[in-house]
Amino acid sequence: MIVLFAIACSKSGNDPKPDPTPTNPTNNPVTISSLSVTSGEASTTVIVNGTNFSTTISANQVLFNGTVAIVTAASTTQLTVKVPQDASSGAVTVTVNGGATVTGPVFTFIGPVKITSIDVNKGTDGAVVKITGAGFSTTLTDNKVLFNNKPASITAATATLLTVTVPVNPGTGAITVSVGSGSPVTGPTFTYVEFLKITSTDVTKGIAGATVNITGTGFSTSITDNKLFFNGIAATVSSATTTLLSVKVPQGCGVGKLSISVGGQSFEGPSFDYYLSTTVTTLAGNIPAFADGTGTAANFEYIKGIAIDNVGNIYVTDYDNHRIRKITPSGVVTTLAGIGISNTSPVQNPYCITVDKDGNVYFTGSARGVQKITPAGVVSTYAGDSGSTYIANPSFNAISGLATDANGNVYVADENSAIPTALIRKISSNGVTTIAGNGRGTAVDGTGTAARFAGLGGLSADAAGNIYVNDYGLIRKINTSTQVTSFSPQADVVSTAVDKNGNVYFVTSIGRQVKVVNQQGIVSIVAGNWALDGYDDGDQYTARFTNKCTLAVDAAGNIYVADQHRVRKITIK
Numbered sequence: 001m002i003v004l005f006a007i008a009c010s011k012s013g014n015d016p017k018p019d020p021t022p023t024n025p026t027n028n029p030v031t032i033s034s035l036s037v038t039s040g041e042a043s044t045t046v047i048v049n050g051t052n053f054s055t056t057i058s059a060n061q062v063l064f065n066g067t068v069a070i071v072t073a074a075s076t077t078q079l080t081v082k083v084p085q086d087a088s089s090g091a092v093t094v095t096v097n098g099g100a101t102v103t104g105p106v107f108t109f110i111g112p113v114k115i116t117s118i119d120v121n122k123g124t125d126g127a128v129v130k131i132t133g134a135g136f137s138t139t140l141t142d143n144k145v146l147f148n149n150k151p152a153s154i155t156a157a158t159a160t161l162l163t164v165t166v167p168v169n170p171g172t173g174a175i176t177v178s179v180g181s182g183s184p185v186t187g188p189t190f191t192y193v194e195f196l197k198i199t200s201t202d203v204t205k206g207i208a209g210a211t212v213n214i215t216g217t218g219f220s221t222s223i224t225d226n227k228l229f230f231n232g233i234a235a236t237v238s239s240a241t242t243t244l245l246s247v248k249v250p251q252g253c254g255v256g257k258l259s260i261s262v263g264g265q266s267f268e269g270p271s272f273d274y275y276l277s278t279t280v281t282t283l284a285g286n287i288p289a290f291a292d293g294t295g296t297a298a299n300f301e302y303i304k305g306i307a308i309d310n311v312g313n314i315y316v317t318d319y320d321n322h323r324i325r326k327i328t329p330s331g332v333v334t335t336l337a338g339i340g341i342s343n344t345s346p347v348q349n350p351y352c353i354t355v356d357k358d359g360n361v362y363f364t365g366s367a368r369g370v371q372k373i374t375p376a377g378v379v380s381t382y383a384g385d386s387g388s389t390y391i392a393n394p395s396f397n398a399i400s401g402l403a404t405d406a407n408g409n410v411y412v413a414d415e416n417s418a419i420p421t422a423l424i425r426k427i428s429s430n431g432v433t434t435i436a437g438n439g440r441g442t443a444v445d446g447t448g449t450a451a452r453f454a455g456l457g458g459l460s461a462d463a464a465g466n467i468y469v470n471d472y473g474l475i476r477k478i479n480t481s482t483q484v485t486s487f488s489p490q491a492d493v494v495s496t497a498v499d500k501n502g503n504v505y506f507v508t509s510i511g512r513q514v515k516v517v518n519q520q521g522i523v524s525i526v527a528g529n530w531a532l533d534g535y536d537d538g539d540q541y542t543a544r545f546t547n548k549c550t551l552a553v554d555a556a557g558n559i560y561v562a563d564q565h566r567v568r569k570i571t572i573k
Contacts, residue, residue, distance in 0.1 A: 028052045030096050032104030039108035039142045040083055040180035041135065045072075048079040048094060048104065059097045064107055065090025083109065108142070110179045111135040115187030118175060122191035123166055124218065124265065128155075129175075131162040131187065137179050147190055148173025166192070194218040194242065196262050198269030205273035205525075207540070208251040211238070212272070219245055220262050230272055231256025231522070249274065254522035255515075275525045276516070277573040280543035282535070283314075284331045285566035290321045298333035299565065300325065305353040305363070305402075306552045306562035314552065315361050316562055317350035324350055324363060324373060327567060336361065337373050347371075347379065352458070354402040354410065362410055364399040370412065370427065383410070383427045392432040397421065401459035403467060411467055413456040415440065422453035424469060424478060435482045443471055443486065451484035458550065462498040470496060475504060475517070488517045495550040499557050507561075511547025514561060514570060526559065527570055535566060543570075 029052060036047035046069075053076055054060050060079055062069045064087040073080035079094065092104040113135035120129055129152075136159055137143050143162055145152045150170040156163040162177065172192045178184040196218035203212055219242050220226050226245055228235045230253035239246045245260075249272075258269040282296060289299040301320035308314050314327040315336065323338030324347060338347035348366040355361050361373040362382060369384020369392070383390040401413035410427040420440035426433050436451050444452040457470025467478040470493040477487035492509040499505070505516045505526065513528035527540045534544030550562045559570040 030094060030099065030102045032092065032094055032102055035092060035105050035107060037181050038105060039110055039137055039139065041110045041112060041182040042083055042085040042087065044083040044181050046081050046083060046092075046107070048081060048092060049077065050079075050094065050102075050104070051077055052096065053077065053079050053094070054096050061095040063093045063095075064088075064109065065092075083107075108137060108139070108180075110137055110142075110182060113177055113179050113182060113185045115175065115177055115185055118188055118190065121188060122193050122263065124193045124195045125166060125168045127166045129164050129166060129190070131164060131175065131177065132160060133162075133177065133185075133187075134160055135179060136160065136162055136177070142180050144178045144184075146176045146184070148192070149176075166190075169194075193263060193265070196260065196265035196267045198258060198260060198267060201258070201270065201272070204270070205275055205541070206249045207275050207277045208249055208253075210249045212247050212249060214245045214247060214258070214260075214269075215243060216245075216260075216267075216269075217243060218262060218265060218267075219243060219260075225262055227261040229259045230254075230274065232259075252518075252522065252524070254518075254524050256523075273525055275527075275540045278527050278540045278543075279571045279573065280527050280537050280539070281569050281571075282537055283560070283567045283569045284327050284333050288320075288565040290318070290323075292325075292333050292335055294333065295331040298327075298331075300567075302564060303562040303567070304351045304550065306550050306560055306567070307353045307355045307361070308552045308554045308560065309355045309359050310357060310555065312554050312556075314560055314567060315353055315355055316567065317353045317363055317365075319349055319351065322347050322349060324353070324361065336377065337379050341377070352399060352402040354404045354459075356404040356408045356410070357406060358408065360408075362402055362404065364402060368396045368399075370396075370399070370402065370410065383412075383432055390427055390431050392425070396425075400456050401469065403459035403461040405461045405465045405467075406463060407465070411435075411459055411461065413459050413469060415453075415456045417455075422456050424453075424456075424459075424467065436478050436484050443474055443476070445485050447484070448482045457493060458495045460496040460498045460504070462502050463500055464502070466498075466502075468496050468498060468504055470494060470506075475506065488521055488523070490515075490517070490523075497551040497553040497559065499553045500555065501557075505551050505553060505559055507545075507549045507551060509547070511549050512545050514545065514549070514551065514559060526572075535563065535568075537568075543568075 032050040034049045057074045062081045067084045067087045069081040087109045089109045095101045115133040117132045145164045147170040150167045152164040175187040176184040194217040198216040200215045223237050223240045233250045233253035235247045235250045284298045285300045286296040291299040300318050303316045304319040305317040312329040324336045326336045350363045350365045353363040359375040370382045372382035381388045397416035403411045412425045415422040422440040423437040426435045438449040443454045454472040460468045465480045469476045474486050475488040493506045496506045502519050512533050513530045514526040517523045527543045528545045533546045536544040548564050552560045561568040
């Protein structure tokens with residue numbers, strides 16, 4: 001019996017290799033934990049993070065909302081892919097080795113970013129710019145906008161419109177927009193305009209036509225783009241850079257603030273003191289004493305009131321010398337009434353004074369009434385208590401102002417803080433009547449006795465018969481129908497005078513400056529410096545006054561200032 005043995009054997013190198021161990025065994029399911037970016041445009045690189053991916057690139061299939069993406073690198077925990085060209089927004093899915101499909105986060109596909117327009121192409125810090133285009137993300141933080149490479153704040157976003165705020169001082173340059181990790185797209189140039197501001201002026205006062213150099217930011221190099229105003233009156237700009245403007249002071253602009261407008265921006269700057277071009281001289285007076293004479297050879301002790309007649313003679317109340325003095329236009333000073341002059345009535349501490357069309361002089365003094373001096377020099381009590389030509393009923397209290405109109409009527413500012421009362425009274429052929437005021441208190445406009453005054457000062461009258469009265473904080477106007485209005489808000493006015501054109505000149509209790517307000521309410525400085533007092537003659541800037549002044553204006557428009565013991569003349573050039 002023959003026994004056959006079959007022995008299996010193999011040669012080295014010819015044995016079949018066993019199957020490799022799979023990289024994603026079925027008991028280790030595929031997961032997606034996150035995406036490196038959740039939005040982007042075509043070709044954006046996205047890293048899909050998870051577990052149990054295949055290290056064999058071709059074994060992994062990644063879809064963006066159903067569209068196949070190209071896998072460029074693979075490990076068991078990360079797949080690197082490119083967003084497909086025809087992708088759309090939706091979930092990212094992964095399938096490994098034909099196994100179960102795993103769904104991951106939503107990826108927002110951003111079409112090609114495009115800038116078509118911007119609503120404004122220039123502006124300053126904080127300006128709002130709207131960028132129109134396509135491919136923007138509705139998620140604010142996915143969009144990045146740069147102004148000349150400086151990041152801007154995005155306040156609203158749709159797929160076609162971004163609303164952004166211009167960053168601080170970006171300079172002029174292109175606007176760029178990028179979405180997600182996509183490449184930036186360059187749009188139009190945005191011209192940065194510095195914030196409009198006036199920082200200083202080389203002078204703070206001037207006359208019409210004077211040059212003022214204004215320093216600031218945000219000016220235009222185009223002269224006509226800069227709209228500059230003095231107290232609301234347009235000025236002529238003669239040269240311009242982005243930081244310096246040279247301008248001419250406009251005629252009649254008055255005291256007020258500088259303001260400027262450039263390219264939609266506006267700014268209100270510092271105040272500017274507008275002066276009239278004037279010359280100040282001393283007509284008469286020198287030291288506090290008494291002497292008749294010419295010019296500075298004459299002396300006054302203390303002048304309280306001043307008035308001018310139709311031919312230019314000046315009359316003053318020399319309070320401490322108890323005299324009424326007369327000064328001719330050439331400066332010759334004589335004594336009209338008072339101590340040393342034979343009169344039918346004494347003059348004692350004369351205060352307010354006015355002159356009518358016929359040359360009669362009216363004044364007040366220690367007595368409660370109005371006294372009159374005729375051109376012949378006869379002194380009498382014109383209005384007041386018994387013995388007067390016109391009896392005041394009730395009696396006058398403290399008279400703080402006198403004025404006369406073209407018809408020869410005399411007006412009296414009559415007040416008493418103890419009662420209290422503040423009345424404007426009229427002396428005419430009909431006697432003494434009250435034309436305005438009732439009691440005393442907060443200023444109230446109205447007609448006749450429906451009006452109220454807070455406290456009365458001096459009076460003056462214009463050629464039309466309107467009366468101007470100093471009321472605390474206001475210059476009030478009383479027309480010929482006795483209607484009282486607040487003409488100009490000026491604090492603590494102590495004296496007014498009106499020229500033939502209705503311009504009202506005034507000084508305040510702090511004095512040192514003569515000012516004028518026209519019928520449009522524009523205030524200009526005539527002469528003086530409110531911070532410096534003295535008796536210096538000179539031009540509108542160098543002349544000095546004290547804080548104890550009263551005013552009068554002649555028919556030619558010259559202003560006369562009773563300045564304690566001197567009479568000063570201001571001539572407008």
